Amino acid sequence: MHYQYDYYDIVEQALRAPSGHNSQPWLVKITPNQIMITADYSRSLTVVDPLHRELFISLGCLAENICIVASTKHYQTQVELNDKGQIMIHLTRSPQLPVDPLANYVIKQQSNRSLYHGGNITRQQRTVLTTMPLYPNIDCHLYPRDTEQFNLIRELILAGNTLQMADKRFITELKQWMRLNKKHAQTTNDGLSYAILGAPNLPLFMVKPIMACFLKASIQNRQDDQKIKSSSDFMLLTTQQNTKKEWINVGRSLQRLLLACTANQISYAFMNQPIEVNKLCIEMQQRLHLTTLPSIVLRLGLANVQPYSRRKPLQACLMSD
Numbered sequence: 001m002h003y004q005y006d007y008y009d010i011v012e013q014a015l016r017a018p019s020g021h022n023s024q025p026w027l028v029k030i031t032p033n034q035i036m037i038t039a040d041y042s043r044s045l046t047v048v049d050p051l052h053r054e055l056f057i058s059l060g061c062l063a064e065n066i067c068i069v070a071s072t073k074h075y076q077t078q079v080e081l082n083d084k085g086q087i088m089i090h091l092t093r094s095p096q097l098p099v100d101p102l103a104n105y106v107i108k109q110q111s112n113r114s115l116y117h118g119g120n121i122t123r124q125q126r127t128v129l130t131t132m133p134l135y136p137n138i139d140c141h142l143y144p145r146d147t148e149q150f151n152l153i154r155e156l157i158l159a160g161n162t163l164q165m166a167d168k169r170f171i172t173e174l175k176q177w178m179r180l181n182k183k184h185a186q187t188t189n190d191g192l193s194y195a196i197l198g199a200p201n202l203p204l205f206m207v208k209p210i211m212a213c214f215l216k217a218s219i220q221n222r223q224d225d226q227k228i229k230s231s232s233d234f235m236l237l238t239t240q241q242n243t244k245k246e247w248i249n250v251g252r253s254l255q256r257l258l259l260a261c262t263a264n265q266i267s268y269a270f271m272n273q274p275i276e277v278n279k280l281c282i283e284m285q286q287r288l289h290l291t292t293l294p295s296i297v298l299r300l301g302l303a304n305v306q307p308y309s310r311r312k313p314l315q316a317c318l319m320s321d
């Protein structure tokens, strides 16, 4: 069946979507005229994301990627959420449909955790992001370096590191998703690989003690502070409510913004620590005088391309009947 080849191809490309700890917490079912995304709760991050907020944001990123890639094959898409929190994407052949220009950047997109060059993004680059149409109830704020808001977010990120690194359950979960050398990363095709964390490829017996030394608040804070100072802006996405629908809408909006960053040579890295710690999230909302709920924080800037993270093969993401 012709549609199946198209749909498999679309999903395979769209799987480059980002997810918390690169957990890839999704399963996909392909049927005539529809691609359904459902949460794979066996991959949820129960400590860092107990409400599955980030999980549904990740599903939203995948859904948007599917819609964007589908346009390259001239499928019009319509997205619905059902009561079980599954995302149904209906596809209709539409030969006149223009290709979404963001599709060119799906394979180039990456989180870039390196130290940035220190320069500022231009006014024109900022305008691309601030004028991008977003899904309902989602707002995007940019806070350039040296503003009061930038300094406040920096402070809260460092406070988030301190609290998370002191939490044994957080460390245990993080370690479960760390892929310590090339062989380890190639075995699982998920998680946070040594390469994207900027570590060398060493035998496991050497990496484990080194990793233990790095998972300390003082070291994380020193590194993150340098990285923040090398960045140009923080980008904050907010929702109006804490619902699955809005989390998916954040993910869909986020995915478009990340592809727009990629298209405009803006590097980005997630810094969601203060949102993952409830009391810091409330503090952020109050001190930034927001009437909406903080959902995603990224730093933006200028940097060299880094190694890419791996993805599970399509077959591993397909739902059996």
Ligand SMILES: Cc1cc2nc3c(=O)[nH]c(=O)nc-3n(C[C@H](O)[C@H](O)[C@H](O)COP(=O)(O)O)c2cc1C
Pocket: 016, 017, 018, 019, 020, 021, 022, 054, 055, 057, 058, 061, 109, 110, 111, 112, 113, 191, 192, 269, 270, 271, 272, 273, 308, 309
């Ligand atoms: C909802 C969400 C939250 C994330 N939070 C963080 C974070 O706090 N810190 C971080 O370093 N990366 C975070 N990430 C980035 C993921 O780790 C990253 O997307 C994943 O490893 C895949 O890598 P890639 O984006 O380079 O493809 C987050 C991603 C998503 C979708």
